[in-house]
Amino acid sequence: MSSSTRRARERNALRERITEAAFRVLETEGATALTIRRIAAEVEYTAPVVYQHFANKDALVLELVTRGYDLMVVEFEQVAGEPDLDQRVLRTGSAFVRFACEHPHLYQAMNGTVIDANDRRRAAEPAIEMVTELLSAWAETHGVVLVDRTEACEIVWGTLAGMSSLGDLGTVGSERAQRLAEQALGAILLGWRSKGSSG
Numbered sequence: 001m002s003s004s005t006r007r008a009r010e011r012n013a014l015r016e017r018i019t020e021a022a023f024r025v026l027e028t029e030g031a032t033a034l035t036i037r038r039i040a041a042e043v044e045y046t047a048p049v050v051y052q053h054f055a056n057k058d059a060l061v062l063e064l065v066t067r068g069y070d071l072m073v074v075e076f077e078q079v080a081g082e083p084d085l086d087q088r089v090l091r092t093g094s095a096f097v098r099f100a101c102e103h104p105h106l107y108q109a110m111n112g113t114v115i116d117a118n119d120r121r122r123a124a125e126p127a128i129e130m131v132t133e134l135l136s137a138w139a140e141t142h143g144v145v146l147v148d149r150t151e152a153c154e155i156v157w158g159t160l161a162g163m164s165s166l167g168d169l170g171t172v173g174s175e176r177a178q179r180l181a182e183q184a185l186g187a188i189l190l191g192w193r194s195k196g197s198s199g
Helices: 005-027 036-042 047-051 056-078 085-102 105-111 115-143 149-168 175-194
Strands: none
Touching: 005 036, 005 056, 036 047, 036 056, 036 085, 056 085, 056 105, 056 115, 056 175, 085 115, 085 149, 085 175, 105 115, 115 149, 115 175, 149 175
C-alpha cells in the first residue's frame, strides 16, 4: 500500500471516528453539548484536527443530519416489503414517528434551523423521495390522481411531523403517537380515495 493510500485511509478513519463521537453526543445530550472542543476531547485530539475534517460546527451537524435521514430511509425500507399498499403507507408513517421518538435529539437537529434549509432539504431528499414514490404507487393502484405529488408528500410529512411532536413531548407517548399517525394517514387516504384526486 502506498503512503498516500495509507494516509487517505487514516484520514477517512479519523473522520468517521469524529462523526461517530459527535453522533453519540448528539443522541445522548442534545445539540447544545455538541461543540468542536467537546468532540475533539471525545476522540482524544485537539480542536484544529477536527477542523481539518469539518470547517465548522454547522458542517458537522449537516453530516449528522444526513446520517439521520439515512437511518430514516432504513426504517422505511423495513416496511417496503408490505404487499398491501394501504398498510405500507400506514406502516411507513408509524416508522417515521417511531424513529422520531427513538432519536429525539437527532430528529430535532434534522428538522431544526441549525443548518441551512437547502442543505437540510438535500439531506432529506432520499427519505422524501421514498414517501413520494410510495404515495404515487398507492394513488395509481387506487385510481387517485395526485395533482401535485410534492404537495401530497408535504401533507403526509407534515402530519407525521405533528404526531412525532406529540410523541416526543411526552404528550401521548411513542406508541400512541404511532397509532394516531396511522389513523391520521388512514383518514387522509380515505379522503383522497373518495375525492378521486388530490392536490
